[in-house]
Amino acid sequence: AQKVTQAQTEISVVEKEDVTLDCVYETRDTTYYLFWYKQPPSGELVFLIRRNSFDEQNEISGRYSWNFQKSTSSFNFTITASQVVDSAVYFCALSEAWGNNDMRFGAGTRLTVKP
């Protein structure tokens, strides 16, 4: 069975602080994909990153970085120098690589960045 846990329900930081959002997953599949989505107050799901299970390289995209560690089944997301516009709910998700590919989402972490 697949499961995604985002233990942090809410995080509040002050602008320019760095913040890390945790994601821990469970799956029996050896091949799978991990995702992060941002959901702003308008409600849509904004795709941030997709990572397959064979690629454990960390990724950096501007102020965003992701740390994938299979040994601890974690896929954490760090925002450097946070900005007010980063305020949103962030979801981590997992899907198997083959077959139906339905996605299992974590409960989400609400990030508030204060000026």
Place this chain on the structure above:
Amino acid sequence: EPEVTQTPSHQVTQMGQEVILRCVPISNHLYFYWYRQILGQKVEFLVSFYNNEISEKSEIFDDQFSVERPDGSNFTLKIRSTKLEDSAMYFCASRKGEGDSGYTFGSGTRLTVV
């Protein structure tokens, strides 16, 4: 960039009424999905659709729900007799093919049952 289009963006319906949520997936995609997000909660899988039939459904997707691909472009979710607890954001998604992880989500339809 190709998009998944959902209409309407917001629908209000009376309890007990039937409602149809519409989606136009990306044209060369073969796998289609509906997800639901009750306000303040996580996004939950409802159903997947491939080759003109349901390939998997969750326990949420009971007899009140149905999906259809009536023509070559639309993918619809019907709720036969809406309940208050059906109020949620409904997301449609599509994917190109087997082994392709490239999910594309629509912007969602917010359904309010009163």
